[in-house]
Amino acid sequence: MLPGSSLADAERDRLAIRAVAGGSGDAVAELYDRYGATVYGLALRVLGQPDLAEEVVQDVFAQVWREASRYDAARSTVAGWIVMLTRTRAIDRLRARRARPDQVAAVDAQAAGPLPSPVSTPETSTLKAEDTQLVRGALARLPDQFRSLIELAYYEGLSHSEIAARTGIPLGTVKTRLRNAMGTLRSVLA
Amino acid sequence: MTHDELRESLPAFALGALDADERQMVAAHVATCETCPAELAELERVVMGIGLEAAPVTPPPGLKARVLERVAGLSASEAKRSMPGRTPVPFTPQRHHDRPAASSSMLRLALAASVLIAVAASFYAWGLRSEIVALRQSVAASSAEATTLRGELTTLRRNWVEVTRTMNVLKAPDMLKVDLKGQGTMPDAAGRAFWSRTAGLMFTADRLPALPAGRVYQLWTITGTVATGAGTFTPDAQGAVSISAIVPPGARQPDAFGVTIEPAGGSATPTLPIVLVGKPN
Numbered sequence: 001m002l003p004g005s006s007l008a009d010a011e012r013d014r015l016a017i018r019a020v021a022g023g024s025g026d027a028v029a030e031l032y033d034r035y036g037a038t039v040y041g042l043a044l045r046v047l048g049q050p051d052l053a054e055e056v057v058q059d060v061f062a063q064v065w066r067e068a069s070r071y072d073a074a075r076s077t078v079a080g081w082i083v084m085l086t087r088t089r090a091i092d093r094l095r096a097r098r099a100r101p102d103q104v105a106a107v108d109a110q111a112a113g114p115l116p117s118p119v120s121t122p123e124t125s126t127l128k129a130e131d132t133q134l135v136r137g138a139l140a141r142l143p144d145q146f147r148s149l150i151e152l153a154y155y156e157g158l159s160h161s162e163i164a165a166r167t168g169i170p171l172g173t174v175k176t177r178l179r180n181a182m183g184t185l186r187s188v189l190a
Numbered sequence: 191m192t193h194d195e196l197r198e199s200l201p202a203f204a205l206g207a208l209d210a211d212e213r214q215m216v217a218a219h220v221a222t223c224e225t226c227p228a229e230l231a232e233l234e235r236v237v238m239g240i241g242l243e244a245a246p247v248t249p250p251p252g253l254k255a256r257v258l259e260r261v262a263g264l265s266a267s268e269a270k271r272s273m274p275g276r277t278p279v280p281f282t283p284q285r286h287h288d289r290p291a292a293s294s295s296m297l298r299l300a301l302a303a304s305v306l307i308a309v310a311a312s313f314y315a316w317g318l319r320s321e322i323v324a325l326r327q328s329v330a331a332s333s334a335e336a337t338t339l340r341g342e343l344t345t346l347r348r349n350w351v352e353v354t355r356t357m358n359v360l361k362a363p364d365m366l367k368v369d370l371k372g373q374g375t376m377p378d379a380a381g382r383a384f385w386s387r388t389a390g391l392m393f394t395a396d397r398l399p400a401l402p403a404g405r406v407y408q409l410w411t412i413t414g415t416v417a418t419g420a421g422t423f424t425p426d427a428q429g430a431v432s433i434s435a436i437v438p439p440g441a442r443q444p445d446a447f448g449v450t451i452e453p454a455g456g457s458a459t460p461t462l463p464i465v466l467v468g469k470p471n
Binding site for chain 1: 256
C-alpha cells in the first residue's frame with residue numbers, strides 16, 4: 001500500500017468526521033461502511049458474543065455522531081479514534097459482564113461458540129497501513145510471554161495486578177514485561 | 191513517586207492497565223509535565239495500532255440499518271432540544287449519488303459483497319435442497335427395499351410352513367402314499383399323494399396340461415362313496431404342482447384320491463370325468 005493512498009484515506013476520513021460534526025447522517029453511513037467490520041471484529045474479539053458486539057457497534061457510531069466535533073486530528077487518525085472508542089466500550093461491557101457472575105456461566109458457554117470468519121476488504125487493508133502494519137509486525141515478533149500480556153491488557157482490559165493474579169506471574173515481572181513490550185512496539189513507530 | 195517512576199508507568203497507562211490509584215497519579219502528572227504528554231501520545235498510537243490488529247469481521251446485515259436508525263433518533267432528539275450549531279440533515283438515500291467517487295465505489299463494494307453473500311446463501315440453500323432430495327430418494331429406496339424384503343420374508347415363511355408340513359407328512363408313522371395316473375385325455379400326467387391323519391395331506395403332480403381360463407384342478411379324497419374336496423390348484427408352466435392341505439379331524443383313511451377339472455374356486459362335488467386317479471396299494 002502506497003503511503004499516499006493512506007494519506008488520502010486519512011483525509012477522506014477527516015472530511016467524513018467533519019460532515020458528521022455538521023450533522024450528516026450519510027457521513028455516518030460512510031464511516032460505518034469503512035469501519036463497521038473493524039469495530040465489529042474488535043468488539044467480537046473482546047466480548048466473544050455477537051449480540052454484545054453488535055451493541056458495541058451501535059454505541060460506537062452513536063458516540064462518533066455525538067462527539068465528532070471533539071475529534072482531534074492532531075492526536076490520532078479517525079481510524080485510531082474509532083478503534084479507541086470501540087475498545088473502551090467493549091471493555092466497559094466486558095467488565096459489566098464480569099460484575100454479574102450469575103450470568104458468566106451462560107455467557108461463557110455462548111462465547112465458546114464459533115466466531116464468524118474474518119473478512120479482508122480493500123478498506124480494512126488501507127486503514128491497516130502505516131502505524132498499524134508496523135505495530136502488527138512488531139506485535140507478531142514479540143515473544144509469547146510479552147505478547148500475551150499485551151493482549152490480556154488490551155483485549156480483556158486487565159490491570160497489572162489482575163494480570164498477575166490471572167497468570168501467576170509476579171506483579172513486578174508483569175510491569176517490566178508490559179513496559180518492555182510497549183517500548184518495543186513504540187520503537188517501530190519512531 | 192518521582193518523575194522517572196511516573197514516566198515508566200506511561201505505557202501501562204496508555205494500555206489502561208494501571209490500577210485505579212496509580213492511574214490517578216499518572217493522569218495528574220501528565221497534566222502538568224512538559225515531556226510526558228508527547229510520550230503518552232506516541233504510546234497511544236501504539237495502543238491504537240494494537241486495536242487495528244484484530245481481524246475485521248463483517249457485521250450482520252441488519253446492523254447498519256440499526257446504527258443509522260439510532261443516530262437518526264439521536265439527531266431527532268437533538269433537533270427538539272434545538273442544539274446550536276448542529277442542524278441535523280435527514281437521511282436521504284438518494285444523496286449517495288452526490289458522494290465523491292471514492293465512497294460510491296465503497297457503496298458498489300458493499301453491494302458486491304451483499305450480492306456475494308446472497309449468492310453464497312443461495313448456493314448453500316441449493317446444496318441443502320439437493321441433500322434433502324437425495325435423502326428422500328434414499329429413504330424411498332430403503333422403504334421399497336424393506337417392502338421387497340418383507341415380501342420375500344413372507345414367501346419364505348410360507349415356504350417354510352409348506353416344507354415343515356411336507357416333512358411332517360413324510361415322516362408321519364401313519365403316512366399313506368398313493369400314486370395317481372393320468373386318465374383319458376392326459377395319459378402322461380402323474381401324481382403322488384401323501385396322507386397322514388395326524389400330519390396332513392401333500393400332493394404333487396407332473397405333466398398336467400394347462401387349463402382354459404376360469405378352470406382349475408381340484409383334488410379329492412374318496413372314502414366309500416363320499417368325495418371330499420382337498421384343495422384346488424393350477425400347475426405351473428411345466429405342468430408341475432405341489433400343494434398341501436389339512437386333514438379334517440376324525441377323517442377316515444381315504445379309499446382313493448382323484449383329480450377333476452372344476453370352475454375357478456372349486457366345487458362341492460366332483461365334476462366328471464376324473465383326470466387323475468389312484469388307490470392305496
